[in-house]
Amino acid sequence: MRRMGGLASRIPVTYATMLLGALAMAGIPPLAPFFSKDEILGEAFKSGFYWVWGVGVVVAGLTAFYMFRLMGLVFWGRSRGEPSVEAAIHESPRTMTAPLVLLAGGTLAIGLVVGLPPGNGLLARWLQPVFDAGAGAGGGVALGYRLVGVDGALVVASVATAVAGIALAWRLFGVDLPVFGLRVAASPDRVAAVSRGSRLARFLYRASVNKWWFDELNDLVFIRVGGRAAAGLWWFDRAVVDGAVNRAGAAATAAGSFLRRIHTGRVQNYALGIAAGLIAMVVAFLLLGGR
Numbered sequence: 348m349r350r351m352g353g354l355a356s357r358i359p360v361t362y363a364t365m366l367l368g369a370l371a372m373a374g375i376p377p378l379a380p381f382f383s384k385d386e387i388l389g390e391a392f393k394s395g396f397y398w399v400w401g402v403g404v405v406v407a408g409l410t411a412f413y414m415f416r417l418m419g420l421v422f423w424g425r426s427r428g429e430p431s432v433e434a435a436i437h438e439s440p441r442t443m444t445a446p447l448v449l450l451a452g453g454t455l456a457i458g459l460v461v462g463l464p465p466g467n468g469l470l471a472r473w474l475q476p477v478f479d480a481g482a483g484a485g486g487g488v489a490l491g492y493r494l495v496g497v498d499g500a501l502v503v504a505s506v507a508t509a510v511a512g513i514a515l516a517w518r519l520f521g522v523d524l525p526v527f528g529l530r531v532a533a534s535p536d537r538v539a540a541v542s543r544g545s546r547l548a549r550f551l552y553r554a555s556v557n558k559w560w561f562d563e564l565n566d567l568v569f570i571r572v573g574g575r576a577a578a579g580l581w582w583f584d585r586a587v588v589d590g591a592v593n594r595a596g597a598a599a600t601a602a603g604s605f606l607r608r609i610h611t612g613r614v615q616n617y618a619l620g621i622a623a624g625l626i627a628m629v630v631a632f633l634l635l636g637g638r
Contacts, residue, residue: 348417353426355523357436360444362422364451369418371454373411373509376502379454382462382470389501390474400501404508411512419520424533 355362371378374385384407392400426433438444461469519541521533542552554560609620 348420350428351421352424355422358438364447367451369414372414377458379458408508408512411509412516415513415516416520423523424521
């Protein structure tokens, strides 16, 4: 994304559908994700799971922020791409844009169909058994929906958090919505200043840039430690398990090679063997009996 920018005019259909998708992910009504998020957070709060509600609201704000950070970096502002790449940018064919339009339209239509009226729509009725069980687990009773009351206040809090995340992203990464008169240039210096602010901000920025060190963790756990463990198990399988089987097979083969020499098919040889065996038995009996 750091090599993109200014793509709104170059790929307008993708841009329009992505903008609607970003609003949906941010939890802006009446798009479908708003209703699912609002129902879950509202019932968590009313059922006494305040920490769940708090975590959900914070995450909703972060989601709104990073979605419109994406919009600012990819679609608004100036292009940061290579000139050779710029010349090849074009809108996707209908095989790609048609599904995008259907999905974008679906998030609006489904939100209106299953989400309204609030508290009594299809989504609320589908989730009611879950809410009842959650309220019972919390030692309470599922309360009815009150738009003018606690539910309305929770909706306002949720939407306000999303709007705050969007506004912060616009302030830092820019916005270009001329239809609404919204045009703010990106502020890379302010982004850098925020990233270098407090010790916590520096840590969070470094952690996000390094993807919370998941690549390094995966390398340590699965490549270095896991690889050595796998090499040890491979040696054990090859040297001990397969070695024991192979040695047993080699011993059986050697014994067979030796024993087949005395199976000549000649009666004289067998008679000689029987006689030798009888002589050995007699000798052993005489020796033992003599004692």
